[in-house]
Amino acid sequence: MKTIILFALSMPLLCFVGYAQETETNEDERKVSAYILPEVLLTNSGEIVNTKKAWENVRRPEIVSLFEQHIYGKTPAAKLPVRVVVNTVDQQALNGRAVRKQITLYFSDKDKPKMDILLYLPVGERKPVPVFLALNFEGNHSIHADPGITLSERWMRYDQVRGITGHRATEASRGARAERWPVEEMLARGYGLATVYQGDIELDRRDRSPDDIHALFPKPGPDDWGSIAAWAWGLSRAMDYLVTDKQVDAGKVAVMGHSRLGKAALWAAALDQRFAMTISNNSGEGGASLYRRNFGERVADLTRAVPYWFCKNFIKYSGRENDLPVDAHALIALLAPRPVYVASAVEDTWADPKGEFLAAFHAGPVYKLYNLAGLESDQFPEAGQDAGKGVVGYHLRKGDHELTRVDWWYFLNFADRHFKTRKTKAFSK
Numbered sequence: 001m002k003t004i005i006l007f008a009l010s011m012p013l014l015c016f017v018g019y020a021q022e023t024e025t026n027e028d029e030r031k032v033s034a035y036i037l038p039e040v041l042l043t044n045s046g047e048i049v050n051t052k053k054a055w056e057n058v059r060r061p062e063i064v065s066l067f068e069q070h071i072y073g074k075t076p077a078a079k080l081p082v083r084v085v086v087n088t089v090d091q092q093a094l095n096g097r098a099v100r101k102q103i104t105l106y107f108s109d110k111d112k113p114k115m116d117i118l119l120y121l122p123v124g125e126r127k128p129v130p131v132f133l134a135l136n137f138e139g140n141h142s143i144h145a146d147p148g149i150t151l152s153e154r155w156m157r158y159d160q161v162r163g164i165t166g167h168r169a170t171e172a173s174r175g176a177r178a179e180r181w182p183v184e185e186m187l188a189r190g191y192g193l194a195t196v197y198q199g200d201i202e203l204d205r206r207d208r209s210p211d212d213i214h215a216l217f218p219k220p221g222p223d224d225w226g227s228i229a230a231w232a233w234g235l236s237r238a239m240d241y242l243v244t245d246k247q248v249d250a251g252k253v254a255v256m257g258h259s260r261l262g263k264a265a266l267w268a269a270a271l272d273q274r275f276a277m278t279i280s281n282n283s284g285e286g287g288a289s290l291y292r293r294n295f296g297e298r299v300a301d302l303t304r305a306v307p308y309w310f311c312k313n314f315i316k317y318s319g320r321e322n323d324l325p326v327d328a329h330a331l332i333a334l335l336a337p338r339p340v341y342v343a344s345a346v347e348d349t350w351a352d353p354k355g356e357f358l359a360a361f362h363a364g365p366v367y368k369l370y371n372l373a374g375l376e377s378d379q380f381p382e383a384g385q386d387a388g389k390g391v392v393g394y395h396l397r398k399g400d401h402e403l404t405r406v407d408w409w410y411f412l413n414f415a416d417r418h419f420k421t422r423k424t425k426a427f428s429k
């Protein structure tokens with residue numbers, strides 16, 4: 001009798017302890033549990049694909065739909081009628097170094113939702129140029145002190161920092177994030193930069209705004225798209241504009257993103273194969289890092305703090321990462337055969353640098369189907385090494401969770417290599 005009572009009393013405790021361990025955040029490499037990654041080339045019906053054709057026609061669509069169903073949600077297929085307004089073109093911006101264009105895309109017959117694209121192009125180029133396309137966290141005006149950039153009027157997630165007051169940008173916000181965007185160096189090397197404030201597409205907050213893009217699409221279901229998918233959708237709409245701009249080489253647009261916006265960049269390029277290159281910077285859990293490695297951020301952390309980034313089904317995997325039918329290596333594999341670059345930082349343990357590296361490594365079998373080299377080794381590199389000489393690139397930078405000039409130095413070199421861009425001068429690490 002005594003035994004039975006004790007057993008009955010201890011049950012909930014055991015369950016609770018079990019659950020806590022499964023969702024607990026670990027930053028000790030020795031405590032990483034063993035895991036088995038789902039085979040990227042094994043179809044849902046149990047066959048191995050070993051040709052490009054079978055990958056493209058069978059396995060690739062299966063993986064896309066698994067990510068839609070369980071992680072990011074399904075992006076609506078309906079096309080919105082987009083009104084494009086080129087607001088300003090300055091041929092002599094940044095002291096004569098840049099052409100600056102500001103373009104607004106309106107997604108209905110009202111004046112919202114709308115998305116402002118800031119595009120810098122190098123002056124004096126006769127041919128169309130390759131362009132980096134990236135979302136930003138605090139408005140287009142935050143990326144450069146250029147007084148010609150329109151100040152964003154939208155709500156900003158962060159407050160009382162970098163000139164933001166009452167969640168709105170002020171003149172003091174101009175260039176507040178400039179250290180993340182070495183625009184002059186990109187221009188000097190023959191690249192353009194297109195950027196959009198993430199909040200123009202969808203505000204980064206739990207309660208959705210009527211000005212968010214979500215408002216234009218029908219009612220949600222359990223696999224309704226979350227904010228990451230919405231931001232990815234916005235990147236594709238920016239691409240719709242870029243392909244029409246004669247000064248842009250539409251075959252050489254690299255989609256780039258830092259952190260949560262790195263997650264969005266990866267998903268954007270998975271869905272939209274017009275992006276010729278993808279760059280993920282410190283994108284971590286829900287982006288480039290392996291869910292199954294219990295190191296750094298876990299699914300439970302995401303579903304607790306930012307459930308709205310994902311579809312509702314994702315919550316089922318809190319503490320149960322091993323049950324996910326896909327892992328981050330499969331997301332990176334969706335980018336094949338296009339060049340992809342994954343960047344981590346030593347102190348960014350929350351994003352699990354090693355998990356980001358291993359996901360990039362395990363995308364290799366799909367690149368191999370195209371006779372392309374992925375990462376050569378699964379040995380986690382030292383900080384400061386350029387680990388990827390192939391179509392999959394990787395670096396581990398010293399320092400913390402950030403997007404820095406050093407990261408751009410690697411990205412530009414990678415882009416030079418794969419876009420065969422002629423200008424390689426200037427800009428040392």
Ligand code: GCU
Nearest residue numbers: 258259260261283284285297
């Ligand atoms: C949080 C979040 C991460 C995310 C990061 C960022 O740390 O937990 O998943 O990548 O914010 O976007 O800066």
